[in-house]
Amino acid sequence: MNDLIPKLPLAKYIDELVVWLTINFEWFFDSITTILEGFVEGLVALLTFIPALLLIAMIGFLAWKVSKWRLTLFTVIGLLIIYNLGYWVEMIETLAIVLTAVFISIIIGIPLGIWASQKKVVKQIVTPILDFMQTMPAFVYLIPAIFFFNIGVVPGVVSSVIFSMPPTIRLTILGIQQVPSDIIEASEAFGSTTSQRLLKVQLPLAMPTIMAGINQSIMLALSMVVIASMVGAPGLGTEVYRAVTQIKTGIGFEAGLSIVIIAIVLDRITQKIGTKK
Amino acid sequence: MDEKTIKIKVEQVTKIFGKNTKQALQQLSNGKSKQEILQNTGCTVGVNQASFEVRTGEIFVIMGLSGSGKSTLVRLLNRLIDPTSGKVLIDDQDVVKMSKEKLRQVRRKKISMVFQKFALLPHFTILENTAFGLEIQGMSKEERQKTAMEALHLVGLKGFENQFPDQLSGGMQQRVGLARALANDPDILLMDEAFSALDPLIRKDMQDELLELQSSVEKTIVFITHDLDEALRIGDRIALMKDGNIVQIGTPEEILMNPSNQYVERFVEDVDLSKVLTAHHVMKRAETVQIEKGPRVALQLMRELGISSIYAVDKQKKLLGVVSAVDARKALETQQSLHQIITTDLSTVSPDTLLTDLFDKVSEATIPVAVIDDQKRLKGILIKGAVIGALAGNEKHINVWNEKQDVNNDKPKVVIK
The missing domain is CATH 3.10.580.10 (CBS-domain)
Structure with missing residues (x-):
């Protein structure tokens, strides 16, 4: 078989493509690097500027606003544990990366999802790309990310975006398409324009589903922190990664626990926002 | 009745679902049956060359069993479904040929629709739901709320305006659907199985109320139903549909007394005559x-x-x-x-x-x-x-009365087979 058809030089082509992109689109990647770096650093600066205890109180208040006292209690105690263990700054750095990645996922994902929900062709193109983004091992697209964005926080953010965006897009499409057809018919029958139908009917009704998508995106972005730390993104992931390479179980556990706490807090709060009427 | 103007005139309207609509249309005009066309082209004939007229101010019932094409037919009137061929004239203007913008204006001002499953917006209050059509038209908030309140008053839902649809019973939700349709002050109401999702007692109340309402608002109503009793109760005239064809059009009496074919005959044989005959x-x-x-x-x-x-x-x-x-x-x-x-x-x-x-x-x-x-x-x-x-x-x-006969002068003519 291999004698009859020579092996496709796929690896070679991909390498060449990456090199070509790196050279010809340097300006593009450089400007993305500048913007993202500025964004994450600004966010870190802002969050570290606020005294830790005040920030804990603020997040606790947010939890209390959207949910009951139990989540509030968990949030406050959990964050105090992270503070006490000495991972506060790392936690902020992780949070900044996750929030940035999710923010980008939302501003790209929701419009794309809306577009795909309206046009069948778009959906047919987008769906396999989403499959690719979700199933291709994250390490693999970390390699070209280094070429494009160098070492640091940016390739971490970019790979988090790639990995975390699909649920937002998918659930936006699903949410809009799940709006009962008779309600769509009603809005048509009363003479809605396409944008009226979208803004007054489809998006509000799809909101809970879209929020579930955003929630999933946050979780996936968080799951990328250790992988992102391998290309130099700072934060709790770096601590975990270091503990692994130095075989320090205790430290690894402390950093890991911090990630778990952040994950639960973010998950519960965004879930509550999503299901709230 | 003859002097009454024609509000809706439907001429040879056909809807074919599928890909080879041209081919199917050709075969249909050659007199092929629905089955043959499905086999030859893979297309389904939804409505087959339907023609009828609806007079201003009458309740025109389109009735048939599920799959008879009645819901498709009513959607051809406001082009929620585009006809494959034929004309739909509303006030002598062909809806089929209208531009999107023109059609939107007709939907906003002239035709409103009431849906079987109410189709209310769950995130809107009753008042906002009622004002939906007006909001779409760009009416100011104050004005549309005032108009919507009047419409709610008309259907007997005053006091519920700040509730949400899921807090209301089915019958009340459909009143909101009706109020929403009336708020636009359209000439024509399309009611697609509007009362079918309601339980029998509520349904009867709603029928009565519709008739009462009709005597004050005088809209032209096209009412879709699969329920013959309902059709006989509220219809001024009834069109009976089967397999996408209109098989008979007539007053309830004509349909009952002179079924045009076996299908209609079978349809009407189970009717509770005591609720129809006077x-x-x-x-x-x-x-x-x-x-x-x-x-x-x-x-x-x-x-x-x-x-x-x-x-x-x-x-x-x-x-x-x-x-x-x-x-x-x-x-x-x-x-x-x-x-x-x-x-x-x-x-x-x-x-x-x-x-x-x-x-x-x-x-x-x-x-x-x-x-x-x-x-x-x-x-x-x-x-x-x-x-x-x-x-x-x-x-x-059973005495059959001719529509034109003056009841006061003529003796009943007894039909003998």
Whole structure:
């Protein structure tokens, strides 16, 4: 078989493509690097500027606003544990990366999802790309990310975006398409324009589903922190990664626990926002 | 009725679902059946060359079983579904050829629709739902809320405006659907199985209310239903559909009494006639005596006809009372006039009383019950045997009235097969 058809030089082509992109689109990647770096650093600066205890109180208040006292209690105690263990700054750095990645996922994902929900062709193109983004091992697209964005926080953010965006897009499409057809018919029958139908009917009704998508995106972005730390993104992931390479179980556990706490807090709060009427 | 203007005129409208619509349309005009077309082209004929007219201010019912194409047909009227061929003229303007913008204006101003499953927006309050059509038109908040409140008032939902749809029962939700449609003040209401999702008692109430509402708002209503009783109750005229074809159009009476083919016949055979037929349909010619003629003539007439009592009327055929043979003979002996001996305590019904509402009177009466119009003129009498015969569907006992006939002058024409 291999004698009859020579092996496709796929690896070679991909390498060449990456090199070509790196050279010809340097300006593009450089400007993305500048913007993202500025964004994450600004966010870190802002969050570290606020005294830790005040920030804990603020997040606790947010939890209390959207949910009951139990989540509030968990949030406050959990964050105090992270503070006490000495991972506060790392936690902020992780949070900044996750929030940035999710923010980008939302501003790209929701419009794309809306577009795909309206046009069948778009959906047919987008769906396999989403499959690719979700199933291709994250390490693999970390390699070209280094070429494009160098070492640091940016390739971490970019790979988090790639990995975390699909649920937002998918659930936006699903949410809009799940709006009962008779309600769509009603809005048509009363003479809605396409944008009226979208803004007054489809998006509000799809909101809970879209929020579930955003929630999933946050979780996936968080799951990328250790992988992102391998290309130099700072934060709790770096601590975990270091503990692994130095075989320090205790430290690894402390950093890991911090990630778990952040994950639960973010998950519960965004879930509550999503299901709230 | 003839002078009434035509609001909607549908000409040869066809809807074919599928890819090879051109080919299917060709085959359809060559007279191929729905089945053959499905086999040859893979296309489904939704509506096949339907033509009908809806007059201004009437309730036009399109009725058929599920899959008969009635829901498709009503959606062709406001182009929620685009027809494959044919014309839909609303006020002489062809909806099919309209630009999107023009069509939108027609949907906003002229036609409103009420849906089977209500199709309310769950995140909007009742008031916001009612004002939806107005909001789409860009009306100011204050103005549209005022109009919506009036519409809610009309359907009896005042006080619920700040609730959400899921807090209301099905019947109330559909009232909101109706209010939303009325708020636009359209000429035409399309009601797609509007009451089918409601339980029977509520459904009947809603039908009554629709009729009452219709007498005050006077819209042109196209009402879709699969329920024959509903169609007969509310329809001024009914179009019966089967397999995408309109098989008969007529008044409820025409459909019931003269089914145009076996399908319609089978459809109507289970109808509860007592809820459709009126006194008018089953009454017989009344034998009367003019009161001035005196007891002798009355007695003579009774003897000739072999009956034991006779109704006495004045010159205008106004019912005055009843005379029995025994009383007439006594009067003759004592030289009394008919005026003095007639029994005036009569049980009477009006011509449009439903059979179901007159059983009681007919069964209790010892003499045939008189049918009188609102000027108290005697129109006919109800004989027990004939009522039962009519109920059994025996056409010998059912009078068919021509639409143009003047009820006040013509005698009922009894149809004999």
